[in-house]
Amino acid sequence: MSIESILIVGGGLAGFTVAQNLRTRGFTGTIDLIDPAGIPYDRPPLSKAYLLGDKDAAGIELAPASWFSEHRVGLLRATVHALAIEPLGVELQDGRKLHADILVLATGGSARPLPVAGGDLDSVLVLRSRADADTLRGKLAPGIRLAIVGAGLIGAEVASSALALGAEVTLIDPVETPLVPAVGPELARRLHAMHSGAGITVVHGTPAGITRTGAGRRIELADGRVLECDEVLVGIGIIPNTALAQGAGLATDNGVLVDEHQRTSHPGIYAVGDMARTRSADGTLQRRGEHWEHAMNTGATAAAAILGQEPPVHGASWFWSDRHGTHVEGVGDMNAEGTTILRLKEGEPVAAFNVAADGRMLGAAAIDGGLMIRAARRIIDRGIIVPPEALADPEVPLKKLAR
Amino acid sequence: MDTEKSPGLPAVDLGGEDLLEPGTALLVPAETSGYPEDIGLFRADSGVYYALDDECPHEVASLSEGWIEDDEVECPLHSSRFCLRDGKVLCLPAVRDARTHKVQVLAGRVLLHPGTAAGGN
Numbered sequence: 001m002s003i004e005s006i007l008i009v010g011g012g013l014a015g016f017t018v019a020q021n022l023r024t025r026g027f028t029g030t031i032d033l034i035d036p037a038g039i040p041y042d043r044p045p046l047s048k049a050y051l052l053g054d055k056d057a058a059g060i061e062l063a064p065a066s067w068f069s070e071h072r073v074g075l076l077r078a079t080v081h082a083l084a085i086e087p088l089g090v091e092l093q094d095g096r097k098l099h100a101d102i103l104v105l106a107t108g109g110s111a112r113p114l115p116v117a118g119g120d121l122d123s124v125l126v127l128r129s130r131a132d133a134d135t136l137r138g139k140l141a142p143g144i145r146l147a148i149v150g151a152g153l154i155g156a157e158v159a160s161s162a163l164a165l166g167a168e169v170t171l172i173d174p175v176e177t178p179l180v181p182a183v184g185p186e187l188a189r190r191l192h193a194m195h196s197g198a199g200i201t202v203v204h205g206t207p208a209g210i211t212r213t214g215a216g217r218r219i220e221l222a223d224g225r226v227l228e229c230d231e232v233l234v235g236i237g238i239i240p241n242t243a244l245a246q247g248a249g250l251a252t253d254n255g256v257l258v259d260e261h262q263r264t265s266h267p268g269i270y271a272v273g274d275m276a277r278t279r280s281a282d283g284t285l286q287r288r289g290e291h292w293e294h295a296m297n298t299g300a301t302a303a304a305a306i307l308g309q310e311p312p313v314h315g316a317s318w319f320w321s322d323r324h325g326t327h328v329e330g331v332g333d334m335n336a337e338g339t340t341i342l343r344l345k346e347g348e349p350v351a352a353f354n355v356a357a358d359g360r361m362l363g364a365a366a367i368d369g370g371l372m373i374r375a376a377r378r379i380i381d382r383g384i385i386v387p388p389e390a391l392a393d394p395e396v397p398l399k400k401l402a403r
Numbered sequence: 404m405d406t407e408k409s410p411g412l413p414a415v416d417l418g419g420e421d422l423l424e425p426g427t428a429l430l431v432p433a434e435t436s437g438y439p440e441d442i443g444l445f446r447a448d449s450g451v452y453y454a455l456d457d458e459c460p461h462e463v464a465s466l467s468e469g470w471i472e473d474d475e476v477e478c479p480l481h482s483s484r485f486c487l488r489d490g491k492v493l494c495l496p497a498v499r500d501a502r503t504h505k506v507q508v509l510a511g512r513v514l515l516h517p518g519t520a521a522g523g524n
Contacts, residue, residue, distance in 0.1 A: 370480055
């Protein structure tokens with residue numbers, strides 16, 4: 001069957017990448033992208049440059065409006081109510097029905113609510129969308145007491161931005177040192193210490209309930225401590241938006257199940273980005289990827305698969321985070337069974353490498369060490385064996401080792 | 404394409420042609436070139452010299468501190484890649500191209516033409 005029309009549901013990075021890659025790969029049929037927010041935008045700046053006002057809405061668009069007309073990608077500002085299977089298509093909230101030869105689901109995730117009394121209050125802030133960032137920005141003012149539940153990537157980044165905007169920030173996490181799985185304990189300790197160093201109140205504790213107190217909020221912790229604040233932001237991860245897929249009978253399990261080519265259990269429907277979860281050929285369910293690059297990579301894979309072309313090869317997973325004027329990156333797997341090799345600078349760890357018994361690098365993380373991570377990524381992807389003493393030696397440029 | 408034609412400045416002699424090893428880069432500060440922005444001078448793996456505005460078109464990051472491979476540079480912060488020959492952005496998160504500056508190797512000297520696009524006159 002020749003494919004003449006493709007409908008993409010969801011205009012985040014993953015959905016946009018599908019459209020973009022379909023065109024670069026030569027697809028000349030109809031492409032429509034449906035999203036209630038209009039022109040696709042980039043989300044990482046929502047907790048940083050956009051929240052701080054350094055970039056405006058146009059500054060975070062993934063492409064200008066002219067790109068969509070030039071590339072004949074239709075943008076539908078609408079919400080999808082349900083998927084249709086026979087014939088394949090979608091039903092919009094306003095009742096309109098659209099059909100296409102191929103559907104791509106790129107519906108992303110929603111902020112995971114805090115599972116305690118008051119955690120679902122309307123007044124509890126989250127940060128997923130540009131509208132969420134606008135709301136948060138509207139609340140932030142000098143002297144505002146902002147409590148952030150969850151000191152992972154979003155929580156840490158908002159804490160840093162809110163502090164810069166003059167807020168009094170309290171950062172709460174049940175884990176004493178967050179981000180250990182992502183960057184290893186040594187760098188995680190250093191990163192977490194930057195919060196208190198910058199003037200943020202860091203609380204190690206588990207919220208048990210949130211109540212309103214007049215204009216403010218009160219957070220009770222499980223150990224009985226009580227925190228008073230003006231606003232609460234919860235950043236404890238996402239729940240994949242699988243309702244449309246489930247409604248259409250697609251296989252799901254904490255995400256829409258896809259094969260290595262992003263195909264769902266329906267041959268005409270693909271899923272990409274945060275909400276897709278890979279089931280390998282042998283049936284193993286992989287961990288659902290939620291990082292920026294994963295969204296882009298899965299979109300690129302889906303575009304190739306839809307057109308029956310050779311799918312791109314993606315290397316080790318990669319993420320970054322910016323806070324307190326420092327840049328953090330991680331690549332590969334810092335959790336896999338291996339030995340940690342640290343690279344120190346003036347007594348402080350600047351990079352950590354996770355190396356397997358056979359000498360292969362499994363993962364790497366660095367603070368303000370972008371070139372090291374770019375080198376580590378190639379070392380991992382190419383299976384280059386690097387002497388551990390060279391990894392530890394700050395005088396050895398990793399780039400030489402990656403060639 | 405950039406239709407705004409900024410007047411090219413006089414060429415700046417940056418040094419001998421072995422100034423940089425292939426696959427490395429150098430920051431040419433605005434004070435050195437006379438151009439309003441810092442410029443990154445890059446030597447591709449092939450040995451050819453190129454120059455781009457040093458600041459990544461995405462966010463504040465120095466492309467001359469980036470990863471050079473073949474004739475591309477990858478931003479050291481968010482990994483957007485740019486073609487050294489024409490400044491074209493090759494992947495997100497950057498969406499705008501980097502501005503190029505003409506570089507000549509004449510009589511064994513590396514000459515930077517600040518404000519003159521590569522391939523232009």
